[in-house]
Amino acid sequence: MARTEPCVCKQNGTANGSLCKREYKESFEEAPLYIPVLTYLGYGILILFGYLRDFMRRWRLEQCHMAEEREEQKDFVPLYQDFENFYTRNIYMRIRDTFNRPICSVPGPQFDLMERVTDDYNWTYRHTGKVIKDVINMGSYNYLGFAENNDESLSTVMNVLKRYGAGVCSTRHEMGQMDKLQELENLVAEFLKVETAMVCSMGFATNSTSIPALVGKGCLNLSDELNHTSLILGARLSGATIRVFHHNNMENLEKLLRDAVVSGQPRTHRAWKKILIVVEGIYSMEGSIVRLPEIIAIKKKYKAYLYLDEAHSIGAVGPTGQGVVEYFGVNPADVDVLMGTFTKSFGAMGGYIAGKRDLVDYLRNHSHSAFYAAPMSASIAEQIIRVTKCIMGYDGTLSGIALFDILYKYISQCL
Numbered sequence: 001m002a003r004t005e006p007c008v009c010k011q012n013g014t015a016n017g018s019l020c021k022r023e024y025k026e027s028f029e030e031a032p033l034y035i036p037v038l039t040y041l042g043y044g045i046l047i048l049f050g051y052l053r054d055f056m057r058r059w060r061l062e063q064c065h066m067a068e069e070r071e072e073q074k075d076f077v078p079l080y081q082d083f084e085n086f087y088t089r090n091i092y093m094r095i096r097d098t099f100n101r102p103i104c105s106v107p108g109p110q111f112d113l114m115e116r117v118t119d120d121y122n123w124t125y126r127h128t129g130k131v132i133k134d135v136i137n138m139g140s141y142n143y144l145g146f147a148e149n150n151d152e153s154l155s156t157v158m159n160v161l162k163r164y165g166a167g168v169c170s171t172r173h174e175m176g177q178m179d180k181l182q183e184l185e186n187l188v189a190e191f192l193k194v195e196t197a198m199v200c201s202m203g204f205a206t207n208s209t210s211i212p213a214l215v216g217k218g219c220l221n222l223s224d225e226l227n228h229t230s231l232i233l234g235a236r237l238s239g240a241t242i243r244v245f246h247h248n249n250m251e252n253l254e255k256l257l258r259d260a261v262v263s264g265q266p267r268t269h270r271a272w273k274k275i276l277i278v279v280e281g282i283y284s285m286e287g288s289i290v291r292l293p294e295i296i297a298i299k300k301k302y303k304a305y306l307y308l309d310e311a312h313s314i315g316a317v318g319p320t321g322q323g324v325v326e327y328f329g330v331n332p333a334d335v336d337v338l339m340g341t342f343t344k345s346f347g348a349m350g351g352y353i354a355g356k357r358d359l360v361d362y363l364r365n366h367s368h369s370a371f372y373a374a375p376m377s378a379s380i381a382e383q384i385i386r387v388t389k390c391i392m393g394y395d396g397t398l399s400g401i402a403l404f405d406i407l408y409k410y411i412s413q414c415l
Contacts, residue, residue, distance in 0.1 A: 026248060026288055043091070050090030065123035096122040108148040110134045141284075143316040144403045146347030146387045153395070157382045164378035172375045180378040180385070187388050188352050192322060193332050196361075197354035199384075200369040201376040203311060203341030204230045206351030211278070211307065212238040213366040214337070218273040220260050222253065222304070224290075226283050231309060235278065241265070247286075250294045253277070257302045275304040281313030281324040289313075292324050296334045307337040315345025321391045321404060345391075348383045350376045 056062040066089050069078065097118065105112040115130040140147070160180065170176040181199060188197040200206040211234030215221055219240040223231065226247045235242050243260075245253040257275065264271050277299055279290045290308070299306045310323040318326030323340065325332050332338065338354040353363055364370045391400040 026291075028286070028288075046091045046094065050086060053090060054086075065120050093122050102127075104131060106147070106149050107137060107140055107142065108145070109137055111137055141312065141344040142347060143345045143407060144347075144387075144391075146345070146383075146390075148347075153386050153390075154383075156386055157379050160382040161379040166379070167374060167377050169374070171372060173371060176375040178375070178378055178381070180381040181375060184376075184381045184385050184388075185352075187385055189354060191388055191392060192325075192338060192354050194338060194354045195357040197352050198360045198364055198367075198370060199342075199350055199352045199376055199381070200367075201350050201373055202369065203343050203349070203351035205369045205373065206339060206341070206353060207231050207309060208234040208237065209368040210337075210339070210353055210363055211235055211276075213363055213368075214238075214305075214307070215240040215274055215276050218265065218270075220272045220275045221278060222256055222260075222275065223278045224248070224280065224283075226286060226288075227278060227280060228284070228309065228311070231278050231280070240276070241272075247283070248288060248291050250291055250298065253295070254298050254302075257298060257304060261302055275302070276307055277304055278307045279309070281308060281310040282317065284312045289317075289327070290324060292328045292335075293330055296330060300334075305336045306334075308335045308339065310338065310340040311351075312344055314340035315387075315391060316407065319404070321345065321400070342380075342384045346384050346387045348380050348387070350380060350384070 053062060057064045066085075069076070102114045102116070103111045104114050111134075113132040113135050115128045115132055116125040117128060118125050142148075164178065164180065168176045168178065172181070185197045185199055188199065189195065200209075207228070207230035211221070211231070215238045217239045219238070221235045221238065221240045221242045223235055223242060223244050224247055225244045243256050245256050257277075260272060260275060263269060277295060279292075279295060281290055281292075282288070283290075292308070295306060298304075308325075310325075313323040313327070315321045315323075317323050320326065325335060325338070333356075336355060337359065339351065340354075341351040342348040343350070353360060353367075386395070389395045390397070391403075393400055
């Protein structure tokens with residue numbers, strides 16, 4: 001877990017309301033030496049026994065539980081390489097019981113689990129019919145608690161579900177455009193203080209299909225080494241040249257940018273059509289915060305573009321939940337592409353792209369998530385609308401501010 005010490009100023013009574021000149025510090029807690037030693041030792045033992053078990057399966061000394069090619073298809077091209085599946089069948093299967101636990105209640109601080117057992121070392125499971133009650137939830141990013149159903153305002157979501165149904169079975173360019181989606185996009189744009197916004201039905205696909213619409217062959221993608229898989233996939237699908245910079249290392253980023261501007265494309269040395277810097281607001285696996293003011297200064301200096309993924313920071317960071325943009329007090333217009341998801345703080349699903357109207361309108365017609373995918377259901381849109389209004393104080397209460405205070409105090413105690 002990273003511990004960050006960003007500059008803190010007070011402007012109009014709000015923390016981080018403006019930029020400070022103090023040095024931004026970030027440190028990672030070092031694990032004791034015995035931790036990596038025991039980890040590598042454990043993996044080494046599992047790999048050794050994995051090869052032994054593969055040998056025994058090949059000679060039918062041990063029963064093989066995994067799917068096998070039929071005898072008449074032995075001369076076909078295999079669906080997967082045997083070595084690529086080694087980790088899944090010999091390491092993951094040994095600890096699979098700790099993952100994918102089926103729940104049967106609301107995913108709040110505590111929930112109920114369906115009891116399951118295995119008779120073949122985690123290859124298959126069968127449910128016993130029993131329920132394990134009140135298990136502590138340690139695997140959720142329900143930051144503000146909106147994924148629970150103890151709020152009377154959820155009745156508005158039920159009313160919308162009854163009126164609109166579960167889905168429209170069409171794309172937005174045909175008959176899938178709904179007034180609820182338009183209301184949501186207007187509200188998101190107002191919340192983020194940008195010109196307009198576009199919502200998609202899947203957060204992962206928001207990244208993986210929007211980046212290929214923004215850059216392509218002849219473009220350069222500068223990606224933080226700890227970026228999320230969806231950002232990495234989007235960069236690979238784009239066909240753009242990818243160069244990775246060290247995590248939150250502004251010196252390394254500027255060096256790559258400077259070399260790219262000076263040298264241009266490989267072999268031809270032509271100028272890059274576009275240079276896109278791709279970062280996250282909060283890196284979920286490390287807990288570190290992007291050094292946004294410095295990145296904005298660098299991208300302006302070299303005339304690059306900035307793509308900011310606020311999946312984990314939107315709704316949970318900043319005095320009023322507007323993410324790292326508000327946290328650092330920067331102008332939202334300085335970030336070319338603002339991306340976020342509704343699966344964390346909002347207790348819903350889907351994602352958004354926000355920014356200038358010309359950019360968002362372009363993505364509506366070129367991003368596969370916007371053009372080909374089915375739109376978000378109206379009931380999900382209503383859930384996000386009610387949560388956003390609560391965060392903004394539009395529901396006539398101070399419950400949104402109270403949630404931020406609770407979250408802030410809890411995190412402060414943990415640090």
